[in-house]
Amino acid sequence: MTAYTVTVTVRLKSGVLDPEAETTQQALERLGFDLDGLRSADRFEIDLDADSADAAADRADEMAERLLANPTIHDYEVTVAAADR
């Protein structure tokens, strides 16, 4: 078993309205920043032991499917790195 840190990034599907991101963009613009767009995402960093990087990614996929993301509104991506611990 090897220690990994898997990162699951959950974001709204393209085309799904994101009022929080719009509000954040407006606040940045009020502060004088010039920007063309802003998207927000949730990022989960999960420490786990697995036989391989692929096995670690498979488990993170299942976590995203069953809880971390809502398939109606979200897309997600998983990256795996050797744990720094």
Place this chain on the structure above:
Amino acid sequence: MTVAILRFGGSNCDRDARAALDHLDVDAEIVWHEDGLPDDVEGVVVPGGFSYGDYLRAGAMAARSPVMAEVREAAESGVPVLGICNGAQIGSESGLTPGAFTTNRSARFQCEHVHLRVENAETPFTQVFEESDVISLPIAHGEGRFEIADDALATLRSEDRVLFRYCDTDGNVTDAANPNGSKDNIAGVLGEQESVAVLMPHPERATLPEVAGANGAGTDGAGVLAAFE
């Protein structure tokens, strides 16, 4: 009939639901989710509130609690199940009903009276109404914008599973009458069975005559809760 009103940590409309059902002479009890459904359960209300502090997404945590598997079994056996507000979010997160409820278009918590058009009057929750009737209920939510994929919405419509849509006082379904940006103005939908429904507005807050008189609402909610009579 014993109706179980599920209580999670953070539920806060459970007692309102019981008061409303008491008023309708429906035998109802508040059930702590870890205790499971009573054996003689003949109805389930998943009430509003902020279960698990809305962590991750509103309803996401409660939807994965063991009691929801029992609710699914009860629903499949024909027991009426109604999710209200946070209960609607829990219902959709658990897959009892399609779609998702997410952040209001305004990005704000909204507490106001809305009008709803009855889209399907052939359900336990709308049996006292006629199709196209306009009823008034209060909303109180920050994450009530109904989202669903276009193809899933088409299926929902073709199966007549849209229960209520936000409308104006005359029953016109307009963008101006849509309080939260819900797709197709949808305020409530049915599960795979017509005995399973979720809606963001609060029927239990528009059932007691004394409350209705005080806050400007009517008692249209009693018609929705009549499903449990």
